[in-house]
Amino acid sequence: MSFRHLVPFILFVVVVVSLGVGLTLKPKEIPSALINLPVPDFQLPPLEGKTNGLASDNLRTGSVQVVNVFASWCLPCRDEHPFLMQLAKSGRATVNGINYKDKPEKVAKWLAEVGDPFARIGADLEGRVSIDWGVYGVPETFIVDGAGRIRMKYLGPLDNSDRTTAFLECLDTIARGGDQCSK
Amino acid sequence: MFKVKTSRLIRGALLLVILQVALLPGIAQAVAVDPPLDDSALEARAQALFLDLRCLVCQNQSISDSNADLARDLRTIVRERVVAGDTDEEARTFLVDRYGDWVLLQPPLKFTTWLLWFGPLLLLALAAWLGLGVYRRRGRREEKVESLSAEERNQLKSLLNDADDG
Missing domain, CATH: 1.20.5 (Single alpha-helices involved in coiled-coils or other helix-helix interfaces)
Incomplete structure (x- = not known):
């Protein structure tokens, strides 16, 4: 059989492989434009009845920081909450929160109910600071290095998936003083 | 005689339905109306920019067409930028800095595209x-x-x- 007869077959394989790759792509997951850039300049007040708000200065502490954008009305946030509790307890990183467009009394009640893993929480009532962070849905979670540069953005709830494993690996890489995560 | 009348009625009703369907896009757009700027020239520029910007939540809609919360916030931001004296390019860049090229409905011409x-x-x-x-x-x-x-x-x-x- 000559090469010419193989051409249709090769074309077929190329098409099938590219369509297959297309199926694995997730166009809903928009990559962050802020990777390796300093956190945006911001200052958010604390939640009602709390004292620790969140500002850019709190994220340049020399140690690795996690910033989780959450809301009491967001169901996936409830799913990932135990993970955040565990992460805070493990001491692998300081966990901070940006509370996105929430009602003060609702979020206070929610945290009292499920526990509060956050060292600091900034109340983003208007959602404007979250837009500066490039947030387009909750939950989203950022890894910030000691110098205050964003190193990773994780979309959706943290769980037991491979993506979460990659998140934890990145956290450890940054904690060790590395400056690149695979994704 | 009676027969003619019913067919005319049906034809009239059909015409109404067709008109309604034809007007639907106008109705859909009217849903996403928020308070326009006082300056009509600035508002027109903002409206034109809305058509260039992708709603990140719904992805294949511009922020002009979308009712999503985030789309409304982005429209507010674009209006603010325009009022603050940004050029169209500067207003676009403001959002590209935060959301990347994804926010543009027309991808820029560069090596990766x-x-x-x-x-x-x-x-x-x-x-x-x-x-x-x-x-x-x-x-x-x-x-x-x-x-x-x-x-x-x-x-x-x-x-x-x-x-x-x-």
């Missing part, structure tokens, strides 16, 4: 090249029809002669 922009042309060129090849090969095959050998010509002549004699 080269295939996206020129891929279709490349495919067209490839198809033309393949088509031309097939066309040429076919032409050559027709030319290759060999002329009769001397022996065949004699044979043909005798056959024709036989036919004449018969």
Whole structure:
């Protein structure tokens, strides 16, 4: 059989492989434009009845920081909450929160109910600071290095998936003083 | 007489339905109305920018078409930028800095989008090249029809002669 007869077959394989790759792509997951850039300049007040708000200065502490954008009305946030509790307890990183467009009394009640893993929480009532962070849905979670540069953005709830494993690996890489995560 | 009237009625109703369907896009757009700027020139610029910007939640809609919360916030931001004296480019850049090129409905022409922009042309060129090849090969095959050998010509002549004699 000559090469010419193989051409249709090769074309077929190329098409099938590219369509297959297309199926694995997730166009809903928009990559962050802020990777390796300093956190945006911001200052958010604390939640009602709390004292620790969140500002850019709190994220340049020399140690690795996690910033989780959450809301009491967001169901996936409830799913990932135990993970955040565990992460805070493990001491692998300081966990901070940006509370996105929430009602003060609702979020206070929610945290009292499920526990509060956050060292600091900034109340983003208007959602404007979250837009500066490039947030387009909750939950989203950022890894910030000691110098205050964003190193990773994780979309959706943290769980037991491979993506979460990659998140934890990145956290450890940054904690060790590395400056690149695979994704 | 009665029959004519009903058919006219039906025709009228049909016309109404068609009109309504035709007007639907206008209705859909009216849902996403928020307070416009006082300056109509600035508002027009903002409206034009809305059409260039992708709603990140719904992805294939512009922020002009979308009712999503985030789309409304982005419209507010664009209006603010325009009022603050930003050029169109500066207002776009403000959002690109936060959301990346994804926020633009028309991807910018750069190295990573080269295939996206020129891929279709490349495919067209490839198809033309393949088509031309097939066309040429076919032409050559027709030319290759060999002329009769001397022996065949004699044979043909005798056959024709036989036919004449018969």
